[in-house]
Amino acid sequence: MEMERRSPDVLILGGGLMGLAIAWELAEQGARVQVLGRNLQEAAGRAAAGMLAPEAEGLPPGPFLELALASRQMYGNWVAKLEALTGESVDYWPCGILKPVCGNSPVEDMGPGQSLRPEVEILQPGLGPGVVAAHWYPQDGQVDNRRLVAALDQGCRLRGVALQTGEAHRLVVEDDRVVAVETSAGRMEADQIVLTAGAWCRTLLNIPVFPRKGQMLALRPPQGVSGLGRVVFGRAYLVPRRDGRLVIGATSEDVGFTPGLTPAGLGYLLQEAQWLYPALADWTVEECWWGYRPTTPDELPILGPSPYENLVLATGHYRNGVLLAPITAQLIAEGLVRRRPHPQLAAFRWNRFSAPAP
């Protein structure tokens, strides 16, 4: 019995960032894990900018900020372990984030971490003349989320996780248990099941998770021109990768799963990016793409137990899923192995949205 507790039989539905991160963590602890994923290319984990920005995001004090700060703290060791296993770099870069204040904002109200224009110029030369000051968050940073997803996929394979391409169609429920999952690859059964289908969770379970679309693009500077040395987080954000590529994001659109890029979306990003850093006006547009953030009514994740005894939820990470991957994986895996939800997840329970009893 004890042996079985240490090696749960876990099926993970959705092989994006959370699915892979949780699978890897479980496999590291010796669990037998299977992941069913429809399409890694559509995952928000690939579409994201990769900022690790609990401070620049201005998260209010409370359990969510605590979770986010703890995850940022874990990042260096987490990726080092993954890189050592896979031999692949994920370009984790604690480069700090500058959050500009524009000309018409009240500079005197800036609070801690503020820098006025001359200091901003030292931290990041070349910002537009409208940037009169900035908040500086030296502990925030970034990771190359595409490399991260690829490395997690590789790490899972190396640790014996069964990665299967396919789509979950329906949960088969008896009493309060999910006894099977009907999928494009046939009927699957597992002792414990984790739902990590991102913005698409609602097709399998009636929880309030919906997509919020983000358009993105990447520029390449001319040869010999060095890129930015920090993330710059304005109305658009500029995320410089170590190879010089500049990732620019993102729109935030309530358009369901409407696919594609729009002139309005890309136009907005390019206009805001040039306002922040005028020199990029002549750089080459290398790529444009979009993705769907898994969002909830209060914009906080849904983590831990579900209406069903053997179904665990890890979704709704909205715009901070890359940041939250290490702590989500750790706390969800711990709950599965111990068969008891981690107390730190109580604030993120699935049924917090129900109206309070009169």
Ligand SMILES: Cc1cc2nc3c(=O)[nH]c(=O)nc-3n(C[C@H](O)[C@H](O)[C@H](O)COP(=O)(O)OP(=O)(O)OC[C@H]3O[C@@H](n4cnc5c(N)ncnc54)[C@H](O)[C@@H]3O)c2cc1C
């Ligand atoms: C444009 C954009 C920018 C972002 N920028 C940042 C950022 O800078 N920093 C940050 O921390 N976060 C950022 N995020 C948020 C972050 O990417 C997400 O919160 C995170 O990726 C969510 O991970 P997930 O695994 O829940 O979902 P996903 O990564 O979307 O993975 C879900 C997976 O489930 C699969 N799936 C869906 N339905 C089924 C089914 N029925 N059966 C099988 N598989 C299924 C999908 O194919 C997909 O691969 C950004 C997101 C977007 C879209």
